Amino acid sequence: MTTTQGTTRTYQIDKSHSEVMFQVRHLLSKVRGRFSDFEGAIQFSADAPELSSVRLTIQAASIDTNQPDRDTHLRSADFFDVEQFPTLAFESTGITSGGDGRYNVAGTLTMHGVSKAVVLPVSYLGSAKDPWGNEKLGFELETTIDRKDFGLTWNAALEAGGFLVGDEVTISVSAQASAA
Numbered sequence: 001m002t003t004t005q006g007t008t009r010t011y012q013i014d015k016s017h018s019e020v021m022f023q024v025r026h027l028l029s030k031v032r033g034r035f036s037d038f039e040g041a042i043q044f045s046a047d048a049p050e051l052s053s054v055r056l057t058i059q060a061a062s063i064d065t066n067q068p069d070r071d072t073h074l075r076s077a078d079f080f081d082v083e084q085f086p087t088l089a090f091e092s093t094g095i096t097s098g099g100d101g102r103y104n105v106a107g108t109l110t111m112h113g114v115s116k117a118v119v120l121p122v123s124y125l126g127s128a129k130d131p132w133g134n135e136k137l138g139f140e141l142e143t144t145i146d147r148k149d150f151g152l153t154w155n156a157a158l159e160a161g162g163f164l165v166g167d168e169v170t171i172s173v174s175a176q177a178s179a180a
Helices: 068-075
Strands: 008-013 019-026 029-035 038-044 053-059 087-099 102-111 114-129 135-146 165-179
Touching: 008 135, 029 068, 038 135, 038 165, 087 114
Parallel strands: none
Antiparallel strands: 008 038, 008 165, 019 029, 019 165, 038 053, 053 087, 087 102, 102 114, 114 135, 135 165
């Protein structure tokens, strides 16, 4: 376990017990998907959240909507252009407590080569020791972004008006992290 700045500890995101999900409107319904390849680290202090930090890196090619043809299109230059922009990333710049285990995590979200300042609402789910004595932390977040803000502008006009793909994308992250 790494200890820095007093009570701040380093935790690695455990991919096997975490998920990065999204959903977006498609025609009349919503398409849900996930990214299966990601890694990250959390410096966490429950007593002094301003000392905490987080970084998350996602491999764009790991997108999975359970439909191979759609996933191929999402990896193409029409959307994520994974050849040119292989990763999506978030790096915190500041964390403040919102009370009751809620945190406002400010940082930079980079997607498709575009970096934007965002504030993510994160819930701390607590800590526990697994059966082998390893300390674990849990966090969740859900936020909505406009995909066009990140250069993801491909769409198709519908005959009856409107567009095939919605602009708003809901992102959900559930993370379990292990003490490093």
